[in-house]
Amino acid sequence: FTRVKKAIDDMIAQLTAEKEAEIKHKDFCVDEFNTNQLQTEKKEREKQDLIAKIEDLEMSIKTLEEAINTLRSEIAEMQVQLKRAGEDREKQNKEFQMTVSDQRETQKLLKAALTVLEDFYGNGKAAATAFAQQSQEPAGPPPPAGFEAYKKNAASGGVTRMIAQIISDAKAMEAEAI
Numbered sequence: 624f625t626r627v628k629k630a631i632d633d634m635i636a637q638l639t640a641e642k643e644a645e646i647k648h649k650d651f652c653v654d655e656f657n658t659n660q661l662q663t664e665k666k667e668r669e670k671q672d673l674i675a676k677i678e679d680l681e682m683s684i685k686t687l688e689e690a691i692n693t694l695r696s697e698i699a700e701m702q703v704q705l706k707r708a709g710e711d712r713e714k715q716n717k718e719f720q721m722t723v724s725d726q727r728e729t730q731k732l733l734k735a736a737l738t739v740l741e742d743f744y745g746n747g748k749a750a751a752t753a754f755a756q757q758s759q760e761p762a763g764p765p766p767p768a769g770f771e772a773y774k775k776n777a778a779s780g781g782v783t784r785m786i787a788q789i790i791s792d793a794k795a796m797e798a799e800a801i
Contacts, residue, residue: 726794737786
């Protein structure tokens with residue numbers, strides 16, 4: 624009978640040891656399960672954060688691509704405008720060159736005409752008397768009583784002075800164009 628008791632006590636001790644081992648194993652499994660669950664939740668949060676960050680970056684990429692496309696179209700438009708402005712400037716330069724050459728040619732021609740007139744008619748008083756008519760006998764009946772004798776206008780400068788004024792105007796126009 625003592626053997627049976629001892630065998631029962633040994634079995635009880637063995638079962639108790641197994642029970643403690645199982646409890647330890649269960650506690651270990653529960654701890655591992657909780658740790659695993661916490662790590663899974665933490666990784667799930669990190670995953671959600673990374674997904675949100677990816678979406679934000681994709682939106683930023685889309686916005687920046689739109690901005691790049693807009694800027695490229697603006698650059699293309701500005702290049703077209705620059706080309707047009709260059710063409711306009713070239714046309715304006717041609718007009719400018721034409722104006723300057725016209726004014727210089729006008730000055731040259733008028734100086735030549737003025738020289739010819741001065742050489743032909745002389746300067747100063749001689750020019751004024753050269754254009755005046757010599758007194759002659761009237762060819763026909765006398766003029767009616769309402770007319771006065773022809774007199775040179777005191778304010779007039781004559782043809783040579785007018786040509787000289789046109790030359791100075793042409794010089795001023797050339798200087799203004801430059």
